[in-house]
Amino acid sequence: MIMNYTSHDSLATSCIQRILGIVGHQYLGRRPEFSTFAILSAVACDSPTPPLQEQVASMEKWLVLLCLLLPAPVTPDELDLPAAVFGLCLGTGGYYIWKRITTEERHKEPGEVDIPALQEDLEKRVFGQHLAKSITIRGLSDFLKNENSKKALAMSFHGPTGTGKNFISQIIAQHLYPEGMNSKYVHQFVSTLHFPHVQHFDMYKVQLQQWIRGNVTASKRSIFIFDEVDKMHPGLIDAIKPYLDYYEHIEGVDYRKAIFIFLSNMGADLLSQLAVDFWKAGKLREDIKLSDVENQLSLSAFNNTNDGFWHSSLIEQNLIDFYVPFLPLEQQHVRMCIRREIMDRGLIIDEELVSQVANDMTEYPEDEHVFSLKGCKAVSTKLRYYLLHVNDGTPDRP
Numbered sequence: 001m002i003m004n005y006t007s008h009d010s011l012a013t014s015c016i017q018r019i020l021g022i023v024g025h026q027y028l029g030r031r032p033e034f035s036t037f038a039i040l041s042a043v044a045c046d047s048p049t050p051p052l053q054e055q056v057a058s059m060e061k062w063l064v065l066l067c068l069l070l071p072a073p074v075t076p077d078e079l080d081l082p083a084a085v086f087g088l089c090l091g092t093g094g095y096y097i098w099k100r101i102t103t104e105e106r107h108k109e110p111g112e113v114d115i116p117a118l119q120e121d122l123e124k125r126v127f128g129q130h131l132a133k134s135i136t137i138r139g140l141s142d143f144l145k146n147e148n149s150k151k152a153l154a155m156s157f158h159g160p161t162g163t164g165k166n167f168i169s170q171i172i173a174q175h176l177y178p179e180g181m182n183s184k185y186v187h188q189f190v191s192t193l194h195f196p197h198v199q200h201f202d203m204y205k206v207q208l209q210q211w212i213r214g215n216v217t218a219s220k221r222s223i224f225i226f227d228e229v230d231k232m233h234p235g236l237i238d239a240i241k242p243y244l245d246y247y248e249h250i251e252g253v254d255y256r257k258a259i260f261i262f263l264s265n266m267g268a269d270l271l272s273q274l275a276v277d278f279w280k281a282g283k284l285r286e287d288i289k290l291s292d293v294e295n296q297l298s299l300s301a302f303n304n305t306n307d308g309f310w311h312s313s314l315i316e317q318n319l320i321d322f323y324v325p326f327l328p329l330e331q332q333h334v335r336m337c338i339r340r341e342i343m344d345r346g347l348i349i350d351e352e353l354v355s356q357v358a359n360d361m362t363e364y365p366e367d368e369h370v371f372s373l374k375g376c377k378a379v380s381t382k383l384r385y386y387l388l389h390v391n392d393g394t395p396d397r398p
């Protein structure tokens with residue numbers, strides 16, 4: 001869910017709650033529990049803060065059940081239209097909320113996350129990122145298994161464009177929450193979209209802190225993904241620093257179960273150079289070790305004065321738990337992306353088509369053409385183009 005507090009409160013909820021509220025008020029005096037219910041419903045509808053919404057919603061469930069268990073509000077000879085409407089509304093509201101109780105998205109508790117399944121999924125779906133996969137799994141499994149984590153988990157994904165940074169975050173979200181990126185526990189911030197104007201920095205800072213606080217209060221195991229963090233005002237990252245630190249709680253809120261993922265292209269040049277050097281030396285890319293990149297990566301982020309991270313106290317104070325490097329993808333990986341994209345469209349893989357799309361990618365070093373400049377990023381668009389235009393507009397070709 002992208003910066004949206006109220007998307008899970010549908011129009012239907014509001015309508016039912018409001019109707020119940022009005023009808024409930026008609027019985028004010030005669031049935032005080034209905035007026036309480038009406039007031040709570042209205043508060044839940046209009047509350048701007050998620051914690052209050054959640055609290056009211058949970059009280060509401062019990063009140064509705066209580067109402068349903070109480071004797072009917074009228075005797076048979078009093079039965080008239082308002083009473084019938086009342087019954088209908090209460091029945092509908094009760095049913096709706098009962099459904100919500102039983103189907104409400106539930107985030108998995110730490111032990112419930114199936115780490116082997118996550119690992120298998122990463123192995124199957126993510127190509128050419130042996131370091132990113134293993135570090136992510138290590139970081140997440142240690143964190144999720146530890147019921148007494150001392151701080152929130154903070155991972156920083158670095159690397160060139162189109163190499164899978166967003167892709168892996170999406171897979172993580174899918175394994176932690178059934179609704180993945182649409183989950184109400186997953187919050188994505190894109191610097192250029194959500195914090196575009198430097199002059200509004202102070203306002204963004206306050207808003208950001210409120211978002212984090214509100215969401216962690218609603219669910220401790222919230223995920224926050226900060227995209228394009230290299231384009232973010234350095235001070236904004238510093239603003240979330242307290243939530244990543246070793247505090248038991250801040251103003252009564254415990255942030256130590258939350259997960260923060262920072263995505264950026266920082267260190268991309270360094271990682272590309274490293275991959276090229278390994279390739280030129282005839283070594284396998286799988287032999288690139290974390291130690292080959294880790295120190296340089298944090299240093300490069302720290303020293304680059306154009307990057308949001310550069311003087312951030314997150315790095316200074318070691319609040320980032322894992323630096324996760326993404327290597328530039330080779331042509332063989334891009335071909336794998338193309339094949340998967342073809343299969344996802346329900347088509348049969350045609351190696352000629354795969355070559356056409358792959359050859360349309362820009363590669364480097366200039367003479368050797370080994371690494372894809374944009375990774376797998378343009379695969380989907382280019383494949384669509386070839387399917388629609390180059391091959392006589394026959395999108396269902398084999």
Ligand SMILES: Nc1ncnc2c1ncn2[C@@H]1O[C@H](COP(=O)(O)OP(=O)(O)OP(=O)(O)O)[C@@H](O)[C@H]1O
Nearest residue numbers: 125126127160161162163164165166167337376377
């Ligand atoms: N390593 C990979 N393995 C499999 N598919 C990949 C990989 N990298 C990228 N892709 C595919 O390319 C798409 C774009 O990748 P993604 O958005 O994750 O790139 P990114 O690293 O976040 O790039 P940017 O730095 O430009 O934001 C993904 O949705 C996925 O389909």
Ligand SMILES: [Mg+2]
Nearest residue numbers: 165166227263
């Ligand atoms: Mg991205």
